[in-house]
Amino acid sequence: xxxxxxxxxxxxxxxxxxxxxxxxxxxxxxxxxxxxxxxxxxxxxxxxxxxxxxxxxxxxxxxxxxxxxxxxxxxxxxxxxxxxxxxxxxxxxxxxxxxxxxxxxxxxxxxxxxxxxxxxxxxxxxxxxxxxxxxxxxxxxxxxxxxxxxxxxxxxxxxxxxxxxxxxxxxxxxxxxxxxxxxxxxxxxxxxxxxxxxxxxxxxxxxxxxxxxxxxxxxxxxxxxxxxxxxxxxxxxxxxxxxxxxxxxxxxxxxxxxxxxxxxxxxxxxxxxxxxxxxxxxxxxxxxxxxxxxxxxxxxxxxxxxxxxxxxxxxxxxxxxxxxxxxxxxxxxxxxxxxxxxxxxxxxxxxxxxxxxxxxxxxxxxxxxxxxxxxxxxxxxxxxxxxxxxxxxxxxxxxxxxxxxxxxxxxxxxxxxxxxxxxxxxxxxxxxxxxxxxxxxxxxxxxxxxxxxxxxxxxxxxxxxxxxxxxxxxxxxxxxxxxxxxxxxxxxxxxxxxxxxxxxxxxxxxxxxxxxxxxxxxxxxxxxxxxxxxxxxxxxxxxxxxxxxxxxxxxxxxxxxxxxxxxxxxxxxxxxxxxxxxxxxxxxxxxxxxxxxxxxxxxxxxxxxxxxxxxxxxxxxxxxxxxxx
Amino acid sequence: xxxxxxxxxxxxxxxxxxxxxxxxxxxxxxxxxxxxxxxxxxxxxxxxxxxxxxxxxxxxxxxxxxxxxxxxxxxxxxxxxxxxxxxxxxxxxxxxxxxxxxxxxxxxxxxxxxxxxxxxxxxxxxxxxxxxxxxxxxxxxxxxxxxxxxxxxxxxxxxxxxxxxxxxxxxxxxxxxxxxxxxxxxxxxxxxxxxxxxxxxxxxxxxxxxxxxxxxxxxxxxxxxxxxxxxxxxxxxxxxxxxxxxxxxxxxxxxxxxxxxxxxxxxxxxxxxxxxxxxxxxxxxxxxxxxxxxxxxxxxxxxxxxxxxxxxxxxxxxxxxxxxxxxxxxxx
Numbered sequence: 001x002x003x004x005x006x007x008x009x010x011x012x013x014x015x016x017x018x019x020x021x022x023x024x025x026x027x028x029x030x031x032x033x034x035x036x037x038x039x040x041x042x043x044x045x046x047x048x049x050x051x052x053x054x055x056x057x058x059x060x061x062x063x064x065x066x067x068x069x070x071x072x073x074x075x076x077x078x079x080x081x082x083x084x085x086x087x088x089x090x091x092x093x094x095x096x097x098x099x100x101x102x103x104x105x106x107x108x109x110x111x112x113x114x115x116x117x118x119x120x121x122x123x124x125x126x127x128x129x130x131x132x133x134x135x136x137x138x139x140x141x142x143x144x145x146x147x148x149x150x151x152x153x154x155x156x157x158x159x160x161x162x163x164x165x166x167x168x169x170x171x172x173x174x175x176x177x178x179x180x181x182x183x184x185x186x187x188x189x190x191x192x193x194x195x196x197x198x199x200x201x202x203x204x205x206x207x208x209x210x211x212x213x214x215x216x217x218x219x220x221x222x223x224x225x226x227x228x229x230x231x232x233x234x235x236x237x238x239x240x241x242x243x244x245x246x247x248x249x250x251x252x253x254x255x256x257x258x259x260x261x262x263x264x265x266x267x268x269x270x271x272x273x274x275x276x277x278x279x280x281x282x283x284x285x286x287x288x289x290x291x292x293x294x295x296x297x298x299x300x301x302x303x304x305x306x307x308x309x310x311x312x313x314x315x316x317x318x319x320x321x322x323x324x325x326x327x328x329x330x331x332x333x334x335x336x337x338x339x340x341x342x343x344x345x346x347x348x349x350x351x352x353x354x355x356x357x358x359x360x361x362x363x364x365x366x367x368x369x370x371x372x373x374x375x376x377x378x379x380x381x382x383x384x385x386x387x388x389x390x391x392x393x394x395x396x397x398x399x400x401x402x403x404x405x406x407x408x409x410x411x412x413x414x415x416x417x418x419x420x421x422x423x424x425x426x427x428x429x430x431x432x433x434x435x436x437x438x439x440x441x442x443x444x445x446x447x448x449x450x451x452x453x454x455x456x457x458x459x460x461x462x463x464x465x466x467x468x469x470x471x472x473x474x475x476x477x478x479x480x481x482x483x484x485x486x487x488x489x490x491x492x493x494x495x496x497x498x499x500x501x502x503x504x505x506x507x508x509x510x511x512x513x514x515x516x517x518x519x520x521x522x523x524x525x526x527x528x529x530x531x532x533x534x535x536x537x538x539x540x541x542x543x544x545x546x547x548x549x550x551x552x553x554x555x556x557x558x559x560x561x562x563x564x565x566x567x568x569x570x571x572x573x574x575x576x577x578x579x580x581x582x583x584x585x586x587x588x589x590x591x592x593x594x595x596x597x598x599x600x601x602x603x604x605x606x607x608x609x610x611x612x613x614x615x616x617x618x619x620x621x622x623x624x625x626x627x628x629x
Numbered sequence: 630x631x632x633x634x635x636x637x638x639x640x641x642x643x644x645x646x647x648x649x650x651x652x653x654x655x656x657x658x659x660x661x662x663x664x665x666x667x668x669x670x671x672x673x674x675x676x677x678x679x680x681x682x683x684x685x686x687x688x689x690x691x692x693x694x695x696x697x698x699x700x701x702x703x704x705x706x707x708x709x710x711x712x713x714x715x716x717x718x719x720x721x722x723x724x725x726x727x728x729x730x731x732x733x734x735x736x737x738x739x740x741x742x743x744x745x746x747x748x749x750x751x752x753x754x755x756x757x758x759x760x761x762x763x764x765x766x767x768x769x770x771x772x773x774x775x776x777x778x779x780x781x782x783x784x785x786x787x788x789x790x791x792x793x794x795x796x797x798x799x800x801x802x803x804x805x806x807x808x809x810x811x812x813x814x815x816x817x818x819x820x821x822x823x824x825x826x827x828x829x830x831x832x833x834x835x836x837x838x839x840x841x842x843x844x845x846x847x848x849x850x851x852x853x854x855x856x857x858x859x860x861x862x863x864x865x866x867x868x869x870x871x872x873x874x875x876x877x878x879x880x881x882x883x884x885x886x887x888x889x890x891x892x893x894x895x896x897x898x899x900x901x902x903x904x905x906x907x908x909x910x911x912x913x914x915x916x917x918x919x920x921x922x923x924x925x926x927x928x929x930x931x932x933x934x935x936x937x938x939x940x941x942x943x944x945x946x947x948x949x950x951x952x953x954x955x956x957x958x959x960x961x
Contacts, residue, residue, distance in 0.1 A: 149685045224721035259718055259725050261906055262807035293904040296799045303798050
């Protein structure tokens, strides 16, 4: 304990801050500590703890209070792992990766990662968190054929190669590959992270290596599971967060057994973060999550039943929420959506129809389609002018942003669009004024929508009006998400509308795989993506020059060791992406309403509402949010 | 009477079997299965999950077998009282639906009682005072209830309850009681919330019931025995209670069979709007995510309840009205 005090003192520069009986001890535990049921806070936090600087206008808070939130399904308990955002390493507000649960990470050549744990770190049940938890995961979970039939997760493989894992001592562990693995740290810091540790002391009771297998199988039958492996997998739910007995490292720990409609999360007595005055975080004692149907959540939020809500609120709820602010004591903030684009058109370069396919592969045709969209009108009418007319690309808050990426081919210029289409050779028109395809059909494009919101069809009706002026007719057809997706994959669908790049805030160290054909879910080239994704077992290899270049650049990026080189490759890829316009972005940076209790402090006024990196509220540290009186 | 009962009981078996097959086929109809919708959901939130892992899960839960095989495995489970496994909750189905069935039962029962009371009073009044102002006004009200879309009515009542009585939006109780054991306060809180769904679901059923009772009663009121009774100087109210009303009561009992499915399916929509912890929203969600055993078992339980409800109403009717009892016997 003396050592803890000493370390805290050296870090804090204010030696008395962590003194016994000081504000450091959350009142929530005062009684348990006084009764000797719980060690005092100095013995609970690791040495050294993570000291959170209250920068960017945040203030030091006070302990206490209950945060109410609303979720639509009991499965959403995992959102508390997202909001809690305690990770081995995490993204800071600058979107750079920094140690969190780990004291430090040493990286050699981007391929050898030495992780240092915080000495004295404990699980929420008080058991020590050591490299034994990593060993258990690696030997007994990830490499156990019954628990993980496909072996360790994909982020741990570089061209199929698995890391060498060395346990050096109780707090040091090393992962090494023969080549750089740029996926490793981002995976650890992700909103839905790669877990490379498990609470071994708890899970061993469900593992056949440590507990009698026949007894375990009996227990599994009792719990309605097939065998011990299924039972282990069910109890081992660090991310799903649905097992209240499973120890945790998050700021709040689930204390409600499934199934339920109301979940209470209580503060983790062993949480590793403290504020600059030594107060153990989180400030808020309890989080109560109520489950209500998604449709009613905006209404419930409007009556003040949630203290912090963004999920299940949509932009069109904004006026209703604003109207109820005063009566129910909350504020409605607008955060920006962090996707590369809020709505984007995807011409299918793998369309089955040979005539359309040839047209879509002609960059002039894609540019003409883009020029013939009045983005300003869409923005004004549907988003009250609060969104940005933009291509599907990196957002202004990304360090890689350049205005040309955003603005290219976004001006509304029917004349140039018509000229481009004439150049392509679509000069014939029918009596309606529609251009004729080379085989004599009229140029009519059907865009299938997922049919989940009217937003897509609303936007398409604007696009339809202006495309009509360049002699192309658009039909929108509401369908169902899975059907649409399968039709895109098979090339039956000509064009689709969906959100743009998943990560609109990349930095040089983010893998630029979204810009190259790497996944089937990339609607502009599903078959090329599938080819890479399956290692050539299905799909088609890319047969167009620019996508091939993008793939080659991606490969170069993986091999590049240093940041400057990676940044250069990013810009080369973005230049091709911008010039070639494989996807046609309409608007980006749409607004996400965020309702915040008027007394809740440290919630940023203008944040980014993003999944990864960002973890929704996670990156803004809900453990530092506090209630003012 | 015994033969009638046994016959009715035996008929239930093939009915339920047919329902189970139908339910299973319908659940299997949409493309994909639980895991494809699960992947879609993860992807729409930017998460990813490896194809190998999904394949592993599919095998674990027997999705690689043929649909016919899957059906019989499920059916065999049902007969043993094992409802299967909910993927969405990763729990056995019986653990998930227990509470909800009870609350659904409470809501449905309260609704039926509400429908009965309202339509009994209004129906009798409007038959006795046919073509009076009261008849028109009350019938009008009943039809308004029938014609207003349930969800709209529910939203209006919710808003009124919240603004004027401070009732929390949605649910069947104040949030703080959700994880508490039953107590006086909790029961009161349930009552405070219960009236909205009961009124909303109930009003859509009352109009029909009112009209049926009114028509039946009017038929009886003009029969000769009523005229005779009047001529003999019996008090009109006593006549009404003693004779025509008893005859006209048949639809009340007979309608339980009709009312039950109506209440349960009507309740589904209203429950989704009101976010009630009943079976409706969970069933809808299970169907959307193709959590097939949860959805299937739900539908089976509801089918069973309806079939039993119909049986009870038929038996009650047979007890009440000898004509039906004897007619039923003669036809065999």
